[in-house]
Amino acid sequence: MKRILILGAGTAGTMMANHLVKKVNKNEWLITIVDQYEKHYYQPGFLFIPFGIYSEKDVIKEKTDLLPKGVEYIQASVELIEAEKKQVILGDAKTIPYDILIIATGCEIVPGEVEGVDQGWRKDIFDFYTIEGAVALRDKLKDWEGGKLVVHISEMPIKCPVAPLEFVFLADWFFREKKKNRKKVELCYVTPLDSAFTKQKCADVLSDYFPQKNIDLIKNFSVSHVDAESRKLVSLDDREVTYDLLVTIPVNMGSKLIARSDLGDDLNFVPTDKHTLQSKAYENIFVIGDATDIPASKAGSVAHFEAEILTDNILSYINNKPLTASFDGHANCFIESGYNKALLIDFNYEIEPVEGTFPLPGIGPFSLLKETRINHLGKLAFRHIYWNMLLKGIPIPTVSPDMKKSGKKLEGLAVDVQS
Amino acid sequence: MEKVIAGYSVDVTEEGYLTNKGQWNKEIAEAIAKEIGIDELTEGHWKVIEFIQKDLAKTEKMPTIRRVKNAGGIETKELYRLFPEGPLLKATKIAGLSKPVSCV
Numbered sequence: 001m002k003r004i005l006i007l008g009a010g011t012a013g014t015m016m017a018n019h020l021v022k023k024v025n026k027n028e029w030l031i032t033i034v035d036q037y038e039k040h041y042y043q044p045g046f047l048f049i050p051f052g053i054y055s056e057k058d059v060i061k062e063k064t065d066l067l068p069k070g071v072e073y074i075q076a077s078v079e080l081i082e083a084e085k086k087q088v089i090l091g092d093a094k095t096i097p098y099d100i101l102i103i104a105t106g107c108e109i110v111p112g113e114v115e116g117v118d119q120g121w122r123k124d125i126f127d128f129y130t131i132e133g134a135v136a137l138r139d140k141l142k143d144w145e146g147g148k149l150v151v152h153i154s155e156m157p158i159k160c161p162v163a164p165l166e167f168v169f170l171a172d173w174f175f176r177e178k179k180k181n182r183k184k185v186e187l188c189y190v191t192p193l194d195s196a197f198t199k200q201k202c203a204d205v206l207s208d209y210f211p212q213k214n215i216d217l218i219k220n221f222s223v224s225h226v227d228a229e230s231r232k233l234v235s236l237d238d239r240e241v242t243y244d245l246l247v248t249i250p251v252n253m254g255s256k257l258i259a260r261s262d263l264g265d266d267l268n269f270v271p272t273d274k275h276t277l278q279s280k281a282y283e284n285i286f287v288i289g290d291a292t293d294i295p296a297s298k299a300g301s302v303a304h305f306e307a308e309i310l311t312d313n314i315l316s317y318i319n320n321k322p323l324t325a326s327f328d329g330h331a332n333c334f335i336e337s338g339y340n341k342a343l344l345i346d347f348n349y350e351i352e353p354v355e356g357t358f359p360l361p362g363i364g365p366f367s368l369l370k371e372t373r374i375n376h377l378g379k380l381a382f383r384h385i386y387w388n389m390l391l392k393g394i395p396i397p398t399v400s401p402d403m404k405k406s407g408k409k410l411e412g413l414a415v416d417v418q419s
Numbered sequence: 420m421e422k423v424i425a426g427y428s429v430d431v432t433e434e435g436y437l438t439n440k441g442q443w444n445k446e447i448a449e450a451i452a453k454e455i456g457i458d459e460l461t462e463g464h465w466k467v468i469e470f471i472q473k474d475l476a477k478t479e480k481m482p483t484i485r486r487v488k489n490a491g492g493i494e495t496k497e498l499y500r501l502f503p504e505g506p507l508l509k510a511t512k513i514a515g516l517s518k519p520v521s522c523v
Contacts, residue, residue, distance in 0.1 A: 155485070194505070220504060222484070224496070236499040266486045271478075293480075 001030045004314070005088060005098035007078055007257075009035035009063050011043070011391070012289025012303035013104035018393035019311040021068045024318070032096065033067065034088070036077040040066055041131055042386055043159075044300060047166055047336070049134035050141055051174045056131065058383065066391050078105075081261035083282045100284050100314060103263075103270055105255040107159055107290040107298060109133075113251035114154050116226035124231060125246045128167060129159065137247065141174075146184030147244030152233060153191050154223055157267075158252045159290055159298040161198060162345075164189070165206060166336040167247065172213045173338030188216040190233060190241055195219060199352040201413075202345055205369055209337065252298070254291055269293035274349070275326040277310045284317075286310055294329070295349065301332040304390050305401040311393075330403040332358075334379035342375035344368055348403040354410060359398040361407030368408065425450035436511070436518045443515025452513050456503075460513070463501050467493055468514045471507075481511065481519045 004020060006013045017033050024031065045059035067073050077091035087097045109129045111117045117125055126140060127133035151168045158164075168189045176182040189196075189210070195203035196210070196217060210217040224236045226246070233241040254268030263270050263281065271280040272287040274294040279285040288310050289303040296302050305327065312325035329349030336342045344366045345353035357364040365374050389396060422431045425446040430438045435451070437443055448468065452460050460468075470491035474482045484507060487493050502509040507519050 222495075222499070236495060237503060265480075266483065266489050271480075 002028060002099040003030045003032055003097065004100045004102065005096060006031070006033040006102045006104055007035075007081070007088065008104035008106055008255075008289075008291070009033050009067065009073070010040070010104060010106050010289070011300045012106070012291075012307065013102070014040065014063070014066050014391050015304060015307040015393050016102055016104060016288060016310065017071045018068050018391065019307055020314065021070045022393070023311060023315055026070065029318075030072060031070070032072040032074060032098075034074045034076055034078060034090070034096070035063060036075065036091070038063060038075065040391075042383060043129075044386070045383060046128050046131065046134040047163055047170070049131075050128055050137040050167075051170055051178070052138060056135065059131070061387065066387075068392075078257050079260070081257065081263060083261070083263065083285060086284065098284075100286070100317065101282075102310075102314075103258070103279070103285065103287045103291050104289050105257060105291045107252045107254050107269070109250040110253045111248075111250040113253070114223055114226060114248075116228050117248060117250065120226065120228035120231070120246070124244065125226065125228065125248055127248060127250060129163075129249065129252075140245070144245060146175075146181050148186040148188060148242065149245045149247065150188045150190055150233065150241060150243035152189075152223070152241075152246060152248045153193075154249060154251045155192060156198070157298060158249050160333070161297055161299075162333050162335045164191075164249050165196065168215055169209065169213065169338040170336055172215060177339070186216070187214065188218065188241065188243075190218045190221045190223075192222045193219060199345075199347065202353040202369060205343070206335075213338070252290075258291070265293050267293075274329065276313055276323040277306060277327060278313070278317075278323060286314060286317075294327075296327075296329045297331040297333065299331055299333060300386065300390070302330070305330045305332075307393065308395070308401040328402050330401060332399070334375060334382065336376065336379060337371050340376050341371045341373055342379045343371050344375045344378065346403060346408070351403065351405070351408075351410065351413065354408050354413060356408035358407060359396075359404075361404070432518070434518060437515040438517070440515045447515065448513045455509055455512065457501075457509070457513070461501075463497070464510075464513075467491070467498065467501060467506075467510050471510055471514050471516065475516060481507075481516070483507075 040061050040063045042059040045054045048054035079091050080089045087095050089095055122136050126137040151164050175185045196206045197203040222236045224234050231243050254264055258264035258268040270287045272292040272294050277286055279287050288306050290298040309325045309327045313323040316323050332346045334342050334344050346358050347353045353369050356368040358366045358368050366378055429442040488495050498506045
C-alpha cells in the first residue's frame with residue numbers, strides 16, 4: 001500500500017481527507033491524517049466570542065466527528081518531517097513513511113515575537129485568535145469600565161486580514177448598543193499598512209467608516225515593542241500609542257515543525273507554487289491553507305478553493321500526469337461592520353475586491369463591497385455551511401474555486417501585475 | 420511611462436518604480452534616493468540595497484523586513500534609521516525593483 005499523509009486536521013487538512021477519500025483507489029492508497037489536538041475550532045467564530053454573540057459551544061467539535069470513514073486518524077504531535085527519507089517522525093518517536101505528503105499545519109500566533117507583550121498578556125493585553133484568548137477577552141470586557149481600547153496588528157501576513165477591522169467595528173457597536181457606555185470608550189486602530197486594508201478599493205470604502213464610527217486610524221505603525229508597565233505601543237520610528245486595553249494581533253507564524261524540518265521561510269511558511277500548490281523543494285510534498293507562503297489570504301475560504309484544486313493535482317500526480325489544475329488566489333470574505341450589517345469581498349491574485357453581486361451575477365443575494373443586512377445574515381449562516389458542507393468537501397452550488405468575473409464592476413480597474 | 424533619471428531614460432511606474440531592472444545603475448540609485456529625501460547613500464544603505472537585490476534573485480520573492488534582519492543581518496531599527504518611514508518601499512525604489520505589495 002502507498003500512503004498519502006496529511007499533517008494537520010484543521011480546516012484545510014480535514015477538507016483534503018474528505019475530498020481524497022472519495023477519489024483515490026483504496027486498494028492502492030492509504031490516507032493517514034495526523035493532528036495533536038482533539039478539538040476542531042470554527043475559527044471565524046472567535047471574533048464573536050468577546051462580544052457574547054457566540055459561546056464556546058458554537059465553535060468547537062470533536063475532530064473525529066468531522067473526518068470520514070476510511071481515513072486513518074492518528075492523534076499525535078509531529079517531531080520532524082524527513083523529506084529526503086519520505087517519512088515523518090511523531091512525538092512518540094514512531095516513524096510514518098509516506099509517498100505523498102500534504103502539509104496543512106496552519107499558522108499560529110506568537111505573542112513573544114514582540115518584546116513586552118508577554119508582560120501584559122491576558123492582563124491588559126489580549127488576542128482573539130485563539131479560543132483561550134477570545135474567552136479571556138469576553139470576561140475582561142464584561143467588567144471593563146471603559147477607557148482607551150487599541151486594536152493592533154503587529155506584522156503582516158496575518159490569518160484573516162479583515163478580522164481586526166471587524167473587531168474594531170463590532171466593538172463600536174458593542175459599547176454603543178450593548179454596554180451603553182460608548183462615550184466612555186475611545187477606540188483606536190493601529191496598523192503597519194499604509195491604509196486600512198491591503199487592497200486599495202476596499203481600503204477606500206473601509207476608511208470612511210473610521211470617522212463615521214469615531215475610530216482613530218493610525219497607519220504605517222511598525223511596532224518596535226510594548227511597554228507593558230506604562231501601557232504603550234512604541235514604533236520603530238519612536239512614535240507612541242497609549243492604551244488601557246490592548247487587543248493585539250501578534251505575529252503569525254507557521255508551525256515550529258516546519259522550522260525544525262528546515263522546510264520554511266523566515267516565518268516558517270512553506271515555499272509553495274502559488275498555482276499548483278506543490279512545494280518548491282520536493283515534488284511529492286504539497287501544501288495547503290495557512291501553511292503556505294503564497295500571496296493569498298490566510299482564510300478558510302482560500303483553503304476551501306485550494307482543496308478542490310489540490311485534489312485534482314494530487315490525482316494527476318498519482319497518475320504521472322502534469323499538474324494542470326491552477327489556483328487563482330480566490331478568496332471570499334464577509335466583513336462584519338456592526339449593527340447587524342456586513343460587507344462581502346470576492347477577489348483573487350489579479351483582481352482586487354470591487355462592487356457587484358454574489359454569487360449570482362445581477363441577482364446576489366449578496367452585495368459585494370457594500371454594507372447590507374443580508375451579507376450579515378450570510379456571515380451568520382456560514383457557520384452551518386462550514387460544519388456541514390465545507391469541511392466535508394461538498395461544493396457550494398454556484399460558487400466555483402475560480403473567481404468569477406461576471407457580476408463584478410471591473411471597469412477602470414488596474415490589474416495587480418505584481419502577483 | 421518614461422522618465423529621465425540622472426540623465427538616463429528609464430521606464431517607471433506611476434509611482435516612480437523602475438519596471439526594467441536592467442536599466443538600473445548606481446547613478447540612478449543616487450538620484451532616486453535624493454528625490455525621496457535620502458541625500459547620500461552610505462555604506463549602510465548599499466548593504467541593504469545589495470542584499471535585497473541578491474535575495475530577490477535567489478528566492479524570487481521580495482524579502483520582508485524580518486528577512487532583511489534574519490538573512491541580511493541588518494537590525495530593523497537600523498533599517499528604519501537608514502530609510503525612515505517605509506524602509507522597504509524606499510529601498511526597493513532606490514534598488515530599481517518593483518514596489519513591494521502586501522498581497523493579502
